[in-house]
Amino acid sequence: MLELRLTGRDFGQPVLGKIFATINQGDHICLLGPSGIGKTTLLNAIAGLDKTVPDRAVIGRDKLRVGYLFQEHRLLPWRTLSANLRLVGASDREAEILLRQVGLSGYGQYFPDQLSLGMARRAALARCLAVKPDLLLLDEPFASLDPVMASELKALIAGILDSHPNMAMICVTHDGGDAEILANRLWYLDGKPARLQWDDLVGEPGLVDGLLGRLRGLDLTGS
């Protein structure tokens, strides 16, 4: 579905090194790595937001619809939630269904600034789904949420993945526990410049315990 052939990315100093990987339909990848290592940079490259990355470095993206949940909600503050969803192609009815799906039934006429952080993030997730994505990119979706909101959002995303079996997902997280719930494949980005140190399927017997054991032993906060 998508083939990465990144030869690198630097911002004055090298950030990403060579990254080669194939992303298939139904891949649910959790991308882990120390803070500041280049996870968002990699997502931006995959999404096509980084114009310095040549098109040939991400083969197949032109055929895909990509939904990107940024760390900030990036909804247009002067438009209601329904209007934000309509902007990316949802009909009134679809906007209503999507908002219900993310637990925001009845909030269509609210403006983003009238929502809590968790609600705004769910509204942004609804906007991602409104593009009917083949690939969903999530950049630290649980960051800054209290534990209850974070686990509700995790369950919501797990349900969305179940009901969209062909959709692929890449989720940046600092928490190996998220990977346990959401991932069937783990990427671990590290090094200077950063490369995928691990690219492992979670489904193999015993592997997940081994990987999560290794993750627990790592300092992913970078502090």
Ligand SMILES: Nc1ncnc2c1ncn2[C@@H]1O[C@H](COP(=O)(O)OP(=O)(O)OP(=O)(O)O)[C@@H](O)[C@H]1O
């Ligand atoms: N637009 C930019 N200009 C200059 N440097 C940048 C830019 N974007 C990212 N960087 C640098 O690239 C490196 C990787 O940043 P990136 O945000 O991708 O890391 P990350 O792994 O997502 O971090 P975190 O886990 O803290 O969100 C950092 O050193 C950062 O300062």
